[in-house]
Amino acid sequence: MADHNSMTQLMKTLADPTRRAVFEAIAQRGEVTVGTLVSGSGVSQPAVSQHLRALKTAGLVAERRAGRHIHYRPDPRGLAPLIDWLGFYGAFWRERFDNLAELLKRMDS
Amino acid sequence: MADHNSMTQLMKTLADPTRRAVFEAIAQRGEVTVGTLVSGSGVSQPAVSQHLRALKTAGLVAERRAGRHIHYRPDPRGLAPLIDWLGFYGAFWRERFDNLAELLKRMDS
DNA sequence: CTAATACATAAGTATTTGCTTATATATTCT
DNA sequence: AGAATATATAAGCAAATACTTATGTATTAG
Numbered sequence: 010m011a012d013h014n015s016m017t018q019l020m021k022t023l024a025d026p027t028r029r030a031v032f033e034a035i036a037q038r039g040e041v042t043v044g045t046l047v048s049g050s051g052v053s054q055p056a057v058s059q060h061l062r063a064l065k066t067a068g069l070v071a072e073r074r075a076g077r078h079i080h081y082r083p084d085p086r087g088l089a090p091l092i093d094w095l096g097f098y099g100a101f102w103r104e105r106f107d108n109l110a111e112l113l114k115r116m117d118s
Numbered sequence: 119m120a121d122h123n124s125m126t127q128l129m130k131t132l133a134d135p136t137r138r139a140v141f142e143a144i145a146q147r148g149e150v151t152v153g154t155l156v157s158g159s160g161v162s163q164p165a166v167s168q169h170l171r172a173l174k175t176a177g178l179v180a181e182r183r184a185g186r187h188i189h190y191r192p193d194p195r196g197l198a199p200l201i202d203w204l205g206f207y208g209a210f211w212r213e214r215f216d217n218l219a220e221l222l223k224r225m226d227s
Numbered sequence: 228c229t230a231a232t233a234c235a236t237a238a239g240t241a242t243t244t245g246c247t248t249a250t251a252t253a254t255t256c257t
Numbered sequence: 258a259g260a261a262t263a264t265a266t267a268a269g270c271a272a273a274t275a276c277t278t279a280t281g282t283a284t285t286a287g
Contacts, residue, residue: 017133017138020129021244024133025126025244025245026126027245027246029125029126029129042263042264043263043265044262044263044264052247053246053247054263054264055246055265055267056246056247057264058266059245059265059266061264061265062265062266074254076254076255077253077254077262079264079265091200091204092204095200095201095204134274136275136276137275151233152233152235153232153233156234161276163233163234164234164236164276164277164278164279167234167235167236168235168236169275171236183284185283185284185285186232186233186234186283186284188234
């Protein structure tokens with residue numbers, strides 16, 4: 010089970026809309042440089058770098074240096090505490106809705 | 119798909135550990151009075167009331183007055199934006215891991 | 228009706244946070 | 258080596274946040 014602290018950290022990391030947008034941009038593109046992320050975001054380059062550090066600390070992204078560029082890619086394992094937390098309440102959800110997995114399948118289509 | 123704002127609000131609401139603990143206490147007990155929640159939390163009664171208001175605004179809990187007591191119960195629909203957000207990245211996860219639904223099933227056992 | 232109980236709201240405050248500008252570090256180009 | 262490019266870090270600041278104590282509002286008990 011995901012411990013309390015990692016869950017709090019993950020939630021706080023994803024709570025900020027700008028930072029979440031950065032994460033989503035990384036997830037959608039697969040791998041992307043900081044400069045590209047800065048272009049897409051409405052904030053300054055340092056702001057993006059700070060968000061990237063937070064995402065990295067939370068385990069949501071990983072980096073790869075390529076010359077002067079640093080490529081960021083998503084790390085799916087970072088979301089584990091969140092999935093775990095939802096799974097912990099899985100029994101609870103099933104009593105009211107169907108099965109969470111079923112729900113996700115429906116949403117996916 | 120859950121819109122950006124509701125997702126941000128939900129995340130911010132669940133990001134605070136004290137508030138999340140209040141929500142978890144409500145979810146576990148099914149229905150509970152404020153006084154009971156105050157006992158379990160390490161904070162003051164007003165603090166708990168403020169957290170309850172935030173949870174209510176986020177759609178995570180509902181209330182029922184019974185005399186001088188107010189009973190709070192979880193509202194599963196409040197977590198929908200979160201599930202939706204994860205579902206939105208469902209395809210992404212499946213490319214790297216298995217199937218998110220499978221993952222949830224395994225975690226459930 | 229008054230006091231007590233259960234909870235909500237108001238006001239104030241210290242901490243956290245997300246941004247900015249300025250500067251540092253790492254890499255490439257000439 | 259020196260200039261340019263890409264990104265990170267530092268410092269400062271305004272806004273948000275989570276708590277506190279004090280007070281308000283409903284409901285019940287005596």
